[in-house]
Amino acid sequence: MSRERLMVGLDVGTTKVACLVANVVDEYIEVIGLGTSPSRGLEKGVVVDIGRTVQSIRKAVEEAENMADVRVQNAYVGIAGKHIRSLNNSATVSITRPDRIITAEDVRRVVEAARTMPLSPDVELIHVIPRQYIVDGQEGITDPVGMTGTRLEVDVHIVLGSVTAVHNLVRCVEAVGIGISQIVLEPLASAMAVLSSAEKELGVVLLDSGGGTTDISVFRGGDIWFSKTIPIAGEHITNDITVGLQTPIEEAERIKKQYGTCLVDSVGDDEKIEVATIGGESTKQVSRKKLAKVIEPRVEEILDLAMQEVEDAGYRDLIPAGVVITGGTALLSGIAEYIEKRYGLPARVGSLPQGIHGLRDIVESPIYATGIGLLKYAVETRDFVPTKRTRGSKGMLGKLFGWFRSFLRG
Known part of the structure; x- marks a missing residue:
């Protein structure tokens, strides 16, 4: 019989904290609560002020709890930032039993061998993601349990982070009284x-x-092959507007969202917008084309740096499906068209997937992609640690390796 579960995704970002609460029955996800808070205490995805970060998380969580009428105990927490790095590795084990049937224990052994590598004390292992298994030379196997063979190989994608950054994020979440079901790469x-x-x-x-x-990630053959984070994004565009139009940062953020575009040629010469002056005591008229001329170079820089990482990793000619952009920067008018013109690749803005119900009109924005993705991650990996109706404070740092159960369940 299907059983309803309460699940929580917590996205602790540089500019905002978003907390999503959902009812889940099988793979049906109904979002029943959303809380957001301006993020204070993070820089480039890394906690630099624990007290302010805790306050931001608490505000978002309490807002989501009030909307959903629940008390959150556990959450799937996203992690990103300039400290994240990744690499690919492989390993092989022999199957020596007379029947040569591969078991879950063999899979555990080969994954364990692939993750075993010398790590410096300041590095934390976040994910070891099997991309494919190979049985006696046969590639592309997703689940080798039950197959017959003498040699089992695995290719894995390993995600690493700074011990300090990971543990400080965990401290902030647990300080709010929430256990961590799993840390998930955003x-x-x-x-x-x-x-x-x-x-x-x-x-x-x-x-x-x-x-x-x-955050940059490349997928091929259904799996992640490359991931990297660069410390440049939407707040740099906002800062440019502040300087270029001589307006307060709050006003710069507003006009970026309301009037911003990265396609200068799409803006008429006679289009004007009202912009608050420094001090906020008066307004002035500014050409919208001037705004676009401030935005476009920074967008070009962000995208060029990201695509250069893809090219340096050797995947530039292996992405026929093109580019999907999400997050707050994806809301800039014309950004998908800009990507298509500049790089000659198909491009689109990431949209909310099918199967999400409830507050769909609220969370369909790209800015909530990570929060929704955290909920889907738990459902698709079937790695539930359901939240409860009463708040708890048990530490869950050991569940950083919860991925292991997901990949070895039969």
């Missing part, structure tokens, strides 16, 4: 929210450009 979560199976199979780049960082 690009991985966002991909589950906005990428189709066909795109991931064919080859696609996902750019999740938020406030302080842009």
Whole structure:
């Protein structure tokens, strides 16, 4: 019999904290609560002020709790930032039993061998993601349990982070009284929210450009092959507007969202907008084309840096599905068209996936892609640690390796 579960996705970003609460029955996700708060205490995705970060998380969580009429105990928490790095590795084990039937224990052994590598004390292992298994030379196997063979290989994608950054994020979440069901790489979560199976199979780049960082991930053959974070994103565009139009930063953010575009040629010469002056005591008229001329160079820089990372990693010619952009920067008018023209690749803005119900009109924005993706991650990996109706404070740092159960369940 199906049983309703309460689940929570917590996206702690550089410019905002978003908390999503959902009812889940099987794979049916109904969002029943959303809380957001301006993020204070993070820089480039890394906690720099624990007290302010805790306050931001608490505000978002309480807002979501009030909307959903629940008390949150556990959450799937996204992580990103300039400290994140990744690499690919492989390993092989022999199957020596007489029947040569591969078991879950063999899979555990080969994954364990692939994740075993010398790590410096300041590095934390976040994910070890099997991309494919190979049995006696046969590639492309997703679940080898029950197959017959003498040699089992695995290719894995390993995600690493700074011990300090990971543990400080965990401290902030647990200080609010919330246990961590699992730490999840934000690009991985966002991909589950906005990428189709066909795109991931064919080859696609996902750019999740938020406030302080842009997360880059490449998918091929249905799996993640490359991930990287660059410390430049939407807040840099806002700062440019502040300087270029001599307006307060809050006003710069407003006009970026309301009037911003990265296509200068699409704006008429006679289009004007009202902009608050420094001090906020008066307004002035500014050409919208001037605003676009401030925005376009920074967008060009962000995208060029991201695509250069893809090219340096050797995937530039292996992404026929093109580019999907999500996060706050994806809301800029004309950005998909800009990407298509500049790089000669198909491009689209990531949209909310099918199967999401409830507050759909609220959370369909790209800015909530990570929060929605965290919910889908838990459902698709079947790695539930349901939240409860009463708040708890038990530490869950050990669940950083919860991925292991997901991949070994039969």
